Amino acid sequence: MITVGAFHAGTKHNIISEYADLQVTVRSNNQAVRDQLIASIERVAKGIGAAHGLPADKLPIVTVTESTPVTVNDGALARHLNGAIADALGKDVVTPFRQTTMGGEDFAFFVDQKHGIPGYYFAVGGSNPEWIAAAKNGGKPVAGHHSPLFKIDPEPSVRLGIEATTAAVLDLLGPRKN
Amino acid sequence: MMERSILGALLASVLVVTPAAAQPDYADAIKADYDKSLASLWDHFYRNPELSFREFKTAARMAQELRAVPGMVVTEKVGGTGVVGMLKNGDGPVVLVRADMDGLPVQERSGLSNASTVKQVGVDGLEMPVMHACGHDVHITSLVGTARQLARMKDRWKGTVLFIVQPAEERVGGAKAMIADGLYTRFPKPDYALAFHVAAELETGKISASEGIQYSSADSVDIRVPGIAPMAQHPIWAAIRSILPRRSLSVFNRSSAVKRVHWTPA
Numbered sequence: 180m181i182t183v184g185a186f187h188a189g190t191k192h193n194i195i196s197e198y199a200d201l202q203v204t205v206r207s208n209n210q211a212v213r214d215q216l217i218a219s220i221e222r223v224a225k226g227i228g229a230a231h232g233l234p235a236d237k238l239p240i241v242t243v244t245e246s247t248p249v250t251v252n253d254g255a256l257a258r259h260l261n262g263a264i265a266d267a268l269g270k271d272v273v274t275p276f277r278q279t280t281m282g283g284e285d286f287a288f289f290v291d292q293k294h295g296i297p298g299y300y301f302a303v304g305g306s307n308p309e310w311i312a313a314a315k316n317g318g319k320p321v322a323g324h325h326s327p328l329f330k331i332d333p334e335p336s337v338r339l340g341i342e343a344t345t346a347a348v349l350d351l352l353g354p355r356k357n
Numbered sequence: 358m359m360e361r362s363i364l365g366a367l368l369a370s371v372l373v374v375t376p377a378a379a380q381p382d383y384a385d386a387i388k389a390d391y392d393k394s395l396a397s398l399w400d401h402f403y404r405n406p407e408l409s410f411r412e413f414k415t416a417a418r419m420a421q422e423l424r425a426v427p428g429m430v431v432t433e434k435v436g437g438t439g440v441v442g443m444l445k446n447g448d449g450p451v452v453l454v455r456a457d458m459d460g461l462p463v464q465e466r467s468g469l470s471n472a473s474t475v476k477q478v479g480v481d482g483l484e485m486p487v488m489h490a491c492g493h494d495v496h497i498t499s500l501v502g503t504a505r506q507l508a509r510m511k512d513r514w515k516g517t518v519l520f521i522v523q524p525a526e527e528r529v530g531g532a533k534a535m536i537a538d539g540l541y542t543r544f545p546k547p548d549y550a551l552a553f554h555v556a557a558e559l560e561t562g563k564i565s566a567s568e569g570i571q572y573s574s575a576d577s578v579d580i581r582v583p584g585i586a587p588m589a590q591h592p593i594w595a596a597i598r599s600i601l602p603r604r605s606l607s608v609f610n611r612s613s614a615v616k617r618v619h620w621t622p623a
Contacts, residue, residue: 196584198583200581200582204576205574206573207574213574220578224580228582237583242579243578245528246529248574250571250573252569254569257566257567261568268381272564280558283573283575284554285531285533287532288532288533289453296547298551298552299552300554301564301566301571302555303553303554303563304560305495305559306559306561307560311560321557323557324491324557327463327465329467329488329557333396333498335562339561339562341387342387348503348514349514351516352515353514
């Protein structure tokens with residue numbers, strides 16, 4: 180997925196600006212696709228410039244400024260902790276995971292292959308079921324992350340975050356492991 | 358499909374003989390802590406968001422809260438504003454528990470009574486309105502609560518827990534900065550790493566974790582298209598030559614409307 184989130188150029192109607200700057204975010208679920216997308220952006224940008232007759236020193240400049248790899252849970256650890264949390268908090272608490280967005284996370288740096296540390300990253304529900312039901316019935320949509328309207332139901336979110344993390348740590352460091 | 362229906366039948370038979378909802382014995386203590394302390398701590402964080410790598414007050418408050426937990430050894434300024442709380446409890450594995458703490462440059466319009474009115478100068482030198490528009494306030498509040506519970510129940514576990522308060526998740530620089538500053542050399546290297554994100558798309562009372570990909574990769578890519586200053590004899594043509602690639606990059610085909618726009622600058 181490629182999103183051009185910002186395009187800035189110029190100061191006035193009758194001045195050709197020195198630069199036009201585009202800010203683009205690129206999302207993917209694997210390294211090969213990621214490499215291909217970024218290489219394609221550079222190829223297309225420079226190619227369009229060349230096709231319009233820009234000299235070599237005026238071709239678009241493509242720079243990758245901030246990056247985070249895919250956040251991948253360790254399969255065995257995730258299966259184990261999903262079960263441990265369900266045992267501790269109730270089976271209805273743990274719902275099957277569906278990737279519905281292409282959000283990114285820099286937690287990947289704590290667990291990436293260089294460190295060889297198995298990671299378990301989980302989502303904790305933050306929207307009151309009434310808000311979700313109202314949105315489904317044509318009411319106000321549930322505001323997404325990064326929206327000025329974003330809101331979370333704090334008490335159940337904070338409490339479940341603590342309960343689930345505590346259950347996971349007690350399982351990993353509890354008597355069975357020692 | 359058949360295998361799934363057999364599995365479904367098995368699960369159904371298990372559910373019949375298993376109590377539907379377990380309630381851990383620490384749930385009441387967590388509720389009591391929320392009522393007494395964590396509700397107001399969350400409110401404080403929600404009203405006072407800070408931008409990436411500028412989380413000075415948030416980090417100081419987190420250090421103060423973690424220091425108040427019995428047995429916790431707190432180190433500040435790890436990777437900029439990062440905080441590490443280490444709770445050792447005998448020999449055993451090391452578990453890292455991470456919470457990110459930065460807000461976003463968003464002007465809050467939630468209408469909540471504790472909505473943020475904060476403005477702050479970010480690392481890029483620009484003053485911005487700031488909002489906890491991604492729920493990191495929930496993560497750090499929960500981290501404090503988890504630390505208190507684990508300190509209270511030391512008879513039920515052995516090992517070391519590292520509580521990580523991470524800066525600048527939103528600029529995807531904070532985790533890297535903490536590791537570059539010796540997170541895995543100055544402190545015990547973790548055997549496991551845990552984190553959670555509060556999710557607006559998921560209803561309260563539920564958690565959800567993948568057994569594989571949880572989140573996508575993200576790359577910020579900047580494209581700078583240089584302009585060409587118009588020449589004296591051919592001002593319009595020179596200008597068009599520098600503008601056309603910019604338009605093409607964004608639309609990929611040139612409509613007649615776009616063509617007319619091209620002629621206006623001269």
